[in-house]
Amino acid sequence: MKNYMLIIITLGILGCNRQATDKAQTREMYDAGGEQVITTFVNRKLQTISILYGNEAAKECAIAGYTTHHHGEEFTLVVYKQANNKYWYGSYINGTPKSVETVSTLPTEGKTDSLTYHLQQGQAPTDSLGRQITTADRIRYILSHQPSVFP
């Protein structure tokens, strides 16, 4: 009986170790669902790398300069820590994910086409002095980025 217990415990530990090794070697990629890239931008002093995604309605809004919002827009901002690219000195690549934030115009509390903000993952971004940013300011910041041209 004792021997069986020992075997079970050993297999359990080996299994856990294998899972831990697999997890350590995993390469994560953010799945944006049906949203596509509107733009990417970086701040080398803050060491952040960001990608702004949006659905079709959001992309149209961005191309029009964010001046008018329509029902059904969904924007997602994913922010990463900047990392060195191990294989090319001269390049940075997205590293540890810091936050995932969404801005949308889904109707909420009886209002339609209002902009709503959600922090989906990670920590709420702060300003350069470490202070919390208001929701309104954060929405303004997210929707301030000129869309990139995709040939």
Place this chain on the structure above:
Amino acid sequence: MSISRLINYSEVQQQLTLVKNRQMNHANRKMKRWAIAGVALLLSLTGMQFVQQPVQNPPASKPIKAPVEVTNILRRACYDCHSNETRLSWHDRMAPVSWLVATDVKTARSRFNLSTWNTLSKADQQGRLWEMVNMVISGKMPLATYAAVHPESKLSAKDVAVLKNYANSLTPAKYHDTAVVKEADKELLHFKQIPSLSTKNLVAANGVKYISDYQSWQVISTTNRFDNHSIRVVYGNAVTVKAIKENHINPFPDGSTIVKVVWNSIDEKNGDVNPGSVNSVQIMTKDDKRFPDSKGWGFAKFNGIKLKPYGDTPLFNTTCFNCHKIASENGYVFNIPLQNKDLK
């Protein structure tokens, strides 16, 4: 002694003599064979010397001009292969070693030649210099076989720092580059009016076709470079994404395709780096049968907003692959996501 004993002794003597003679004949035949082999080897070695000319050194017509501390390192570690000033020791001139040396030098000079460096455009010089720095950092240069015989060519951390600083000095950031800003604004205005080009028949010289639906693919990474001031989004098709998730990247399976959209970056003093005008769309696609000389990878680059295919002949594929050898551990792809263990 009886007669029968005498007869036996003489028979034994005769037998012993026969055996000795047989042994001597065997030894003589063996020596003859070795002698023939030796002569044949000597004749072959002598003949080899006439088969190929050792390395020639054409004039150094447009040599690199760089600070002394940089050229000292280049002369010590790179010049023997990557210039027209190859120094050959006596063993480098003897075939078959001379054949290996000649091949290495020919290949090296075709990659870049420090004696004709100033025939290259400034952009090409900068590109090749950064490639040089990265080959050194990755340990791929100087070649291990060369460094074994020329230990003075091995580079110290200080040497690498000197080369890095020099490369950085050639491509300083230009803050809020108005040319890039204006071009970006013009492209966006045009894009608003005509959202996409017709890309139906767009194909590179090596047969790699442009891919128009990449925006619906998974983003695998985003990168930005301070060596050539660009910012990028890298997409992978389903085969690539599966390979990355399962860590089957060495090699990537056939059918893996990666599209990288590159913009010239607009750098600001506050640290912001934003995409500016379109630089290019670059593609890697894996097909072992079509591209056997580049570990199965076919490359393509479509330049600018008008997506002009880069490369007049299929040979450009080799140029792309040569640089990608630095990422051989990653299946020759530079920009796959970091493993969780490397995230800090």
